[in-house]
Amino acid sequence: MSRGPDKQFVPEVALEKAMQIFWAKGYAATGMAELQEQMGIGRKSLYDTFGNKRELFVKALQHYSDNVVSQLRSELKGEGPPLQNVRRLMHKHLEYHTTLGSKGCLLGVSMAQCRAEDDVEMAEVLRIHMKGIEDAFYKTFKRAQEVGELDGSTNIRDLSRLYMGILQGLALVGRVEVAPAVPNSIVKAALAALEKA
Numbered sequence: 001m002s003r004g005p006d007k008q009f010v011p012e013v014a015l016e017k018a019m020q021i022f023w024a025k026g027y028a029a030t031g032m033a034e035l036q037e038q039m040g041i042g043r044k045s046l047y048d049t050f051g052n053k054r055e056l057f058v059k060a061l062q063h064y065s066d067n068v069v070s071q072l073r074s075e076l077k078g079e080g081p082p083l084q085n086v087r088r089l090m091h092k093h094l095e096y097h098t099t100l101g102s103k104g105c106l107l108g109v110s111m112a113q114c115r116a117e118d119d120v121e122m123a124e125v126l127r128i129h130m131k132g133i134e135d136a137f138y139k140t141f142k143r144a145q146e147v148g149e150l151d152g153s154t155n156i157r158d159l160s161r162l163y164m165g166i167l168q169g170l171a172l173v174g175r176v177e178v179a180p181a182v183p184n185s186i187v188k189a190a191l192a193a194l195e196k197a
Contacts, residue, residue, distance in 0.1 A: 011049055014039040018050070019060035023106040026113050027057050058125055064106045065129040073136045082144040086137070086163070087191055093167060094187045097174025105171035107133075112172065134164040154197040166190045 017039045021030050032053050036046055050056040075092070076085050096102065103109075107129050116123035141156035150156065170186055177183060 009039070009041050009045070014041055015050070015056075015060060015063050018056055019064050019106065022057055022060050023064070023103055023109065026109055027053075028113055054122075058122075061106065061110060061125065061129065065132060068105070068107075069129070069132040069136060072133060073139075076136055076140040081149055082140045082147065083149045083194055086140060086144075086194065090166075090187050090190060093170055094183055097170050098177075098180045098183050099174075100178075102171075102174040104175040105168060108168045108171045109175075111168070130164060130168075133167065134160045137163045150194075150197050159193075159197060162193070163190065 018035055021035060021038050030053075032043075032046070035053070035056065036043055039046065041049075046056070050059055072089070075089050076082070078085050078088075097104070107126060110122075111126050111130075114122050114126060137160035138156060141150060141154070141159050144150040145152055145154065145156060166186060170183055173183055173186065
């Protein structure tokens with residue numbers, strides 16, 4: 001029995017396109033016909049490769065999170081003192097989220113449209129991705145304690161959750177705030193908290 005014809009598209013490229021659509025419009029406002037058109041694949045190929053809209057969204061979210069968390073970890077593990085890497089990361093995100101046309105964070109956009117009691121499964125997916133960001137900060141703050149940049153009594157789990165929340169909030173604020181004063185204040189206060197920890 002011969003196998004079917006080879007795919008006429010690259011799944012990774014199609015998934016990236018789907019991710020961009022979900023990111024720009026959100027899950028609810030994105031239709032399958034639009035996804036099919038923008039991804040450049042037929043209906044059967046879309047379902048055979050990625051599943052239904054929900055399954056495609058979860059795959060797109062995973063693709064986004066894998067890239068973001070991997071990049072976050074890499075930047076936080078860069079050369080130099082751990083807290084210097086945190087400061088550099090925060091300023092980078094500040095610059096990105098105060099750029100005109102910022103789409104924010106796909107995770108944050110998705111969280112804004114999801115309620116745990118309405119969609120238990122999706123809420124769990126989003127929590128797992130948030131935990132990846134939290135853990136990246138935790139490992140960095142742990143190293144900061146080990147080298148004496150942070151006091152040993154500092155609750156670095158709480159600090160990690162604070163910074164995860166700040167990054168998500170900064171991304172959402174950047175979608176609507178055209179003046180840099182508010183995002184600047186957020187980052188300034190976040191970094192000031194490190195000096196007291």
